Amino acid sequence: MTDQIEWVALSIFIFFFLLVTVMGFVAARWKAGPVNEHLDEWGLGGRQFGTWITWFLVGGDFYTAYTVIAVPALVYAVGAYGFFALPYTIIVYPFVFAVMPLLWKVAHRAGYVTAADVVHGTYGSRALELAVALTGIVATMPYIALQLVGMGTVIKAMGLSGELPIVAAFIILALYTYSSGLRAPALIAFVKDIMIYIVVLVAVVIVPAKLGGYAAVFAAAGDAFAAKGGATGLILKPEQMLPYATLALGSAFAAFMYPHTLTGVFAARSADTIRKNAILLPAYTLLLGLIALLGYMGHAARITVATPNDVVPMLFKTLFPSWFAGFSFSAIAIGALVPAAVMSIGAANLFTRNVWKSYVIPRHQPCR
Amino acid sequence: MWMLLLLPFVGLLWVPFYNFLEPALFGFPFFYWYQLAWVPISSLLIWLVYRSQPHDEAR
Numbered sequence: 001m002t003d004q005i006e007w008v009a010l011s012i013f014i015f016f017f018l019l020v021t022v023m024g025f026v027a028a029r030w031k032a033g034p035v036n037e038h039l040d041e042w043g044l045g046g047r048q049f050g051t052w053i054t055w056f057l058v059g060g061d062f063y064t065a066y067t068v069i070a071v072p073a074l075v076y077a078v079g080a081y082g083f084f085a086l087p088y089t090i091i092v093y094p095f096v097f098a099v100m101p102l103l104w105k106v107a108h109r110a111g112y113v114t115a116a117d118v119v120h121g122t123y124g125s126r127a128l129e130l131a132v133a134l135t136g137i138v139a140t141m142p143y144i145a146l147q148l149v150g151m152g153t154v155i156k157a158m159g160l161s162g163e164l165p166i167v168a169a170f171i172i173l174a175l176y177t178y179s180s181g182l183r184a185p186a187l188i189a190f191v192k193d194i195m196i197y198i199v200v201l202v203a204v205v206i207v208p209a210k211l212g213g214y215a216a217v218f219a220a221a222g223d224a225f226a227a228k229g230g231a232t233g234l235i236l237k238p239e240q241m242l243p244y245a246t247l248a249l250g251s252a253f254a255a256f257m258y259p260h261t262l263t264g265v266f267a268a269r270s271a272d273t274i275r276k277n278a279i280l281l282p283a284y285t286l287l288l289g290l291i292a293l294l295g296y297m298g299h300a301a302r303i304t305v306a307t308p309n310d311v312v313p314m315l316f317k318t319l320f321p322s323w324f325a326g327f328s329f330s331a332i333a334i335g336a337l338v339p340a341a342v343m344s345i346g347a348a349n350l351f352t353r354n355v356w357k358s359y360v361i362p363r364h365q366p367c368r
Numbered sequence: 369m370w371m372l373l374l375l376p377f378v379g380l381l382w383v384p385f386y387n388f389l390e391p392a393l394f395g396f397p398f399f400y401w402y403q404l405a406w407v408p409i410s411s412l413l414i415w416l417v418y419r420s421q422p423h424d425e426a427r
Contacts (some may be wrong), residue, residue: 080387080399083399083400083403086403086404087380087381087403087406090376090380090403090406090407090410091376091377091380091381091410093410093411093414094373094374094376094377094410094413094414097373097414097417097418098370098373213395214394214395214396215392215395216395217395218395218396218397218400234389234397234399235387235388235389235397235399236383236387236399241383241384241387242383244383245380245381245382245383248380248381249377249381275418276418278414278418279411279414279415279418280411282407282408282410282411285407286404286407286408289400289403289404289407293400
């Protein structure tokens, strides 16, 4: 990748970053409740999010910047195997529909904020609660780090090097998350998701048109894998089929056990909100399937990259005018902020309620 | 009705059923459009189950 700074793209990027920063701080006053001291308010936005806000919030923190960068990167590198994300994010919703409303009801009735609360309340075991809390925190850390990777990739594509821009972005993120809680990512998710939808819909129409249609895109990818050899290809090798299925199934069962996804579920207004979302959220899965194809478009556009993660930024830089590339990079970067904020909140909820409150200051009464 | 929710699992986790290039649709090999087709189908199935449930516990 070139190290030249892309000024047009960078200006657009900075504009959108400032926009969401302002939104992040203003969000504190959005639908503010009467009990601002309670963790329900900070950590769950007051448990009042209806169908559409939940759709944007869960969609925004489940389909992350890393999805846009890494799924096409894997598809670019290995082909069909990288598509496991598609069956994974389809079969997750029947599961969500059947299970999550029940979990929400339990949490709502007893005022639980985290999965560890539910476990402690149901089984009365502090040890089990701690195990769930620590697993959640440990599992979320690398997930947050992946968001940094996603954001770093687009910042690098605009010609900025070094860690400083990412550090600055995440300090700002931490500040407004601290002041606004879950309301900040919920509000920013609207901007993020609309931007990502625009980028992907434009990309899946314009890019194949420039490259000679989808048949040509698949053919180019097929040729590239034939030349590359190994466990790559447009369809799975026989020995890849079982791993493909089990990876999809395991990921689907785990997906809504993560603190950030569960936070989105508990913040819903009603069990019915969650059921409706199980019907509506697959719209994002369709988007994911199309995003994955960007990896093949990289082959069709004859893009060569140092690491597969650069394939999407490089594709956008090569095929789009720089203002739209800047818009796309902003969408991806904001796509990193929303999940990073929700993940931090989810992990913070676990830490304060199930580790700190339970062990360090057990007699601390207010639910903070 | 709840059994409908198992169909996406069957349709997508039994990989030998769809691990083919042909027949292609709009330039998409079978492997790809088959899996993409399950997205709206799954939504529809969940909606059917949702609709069949009594709405007394709607909250």
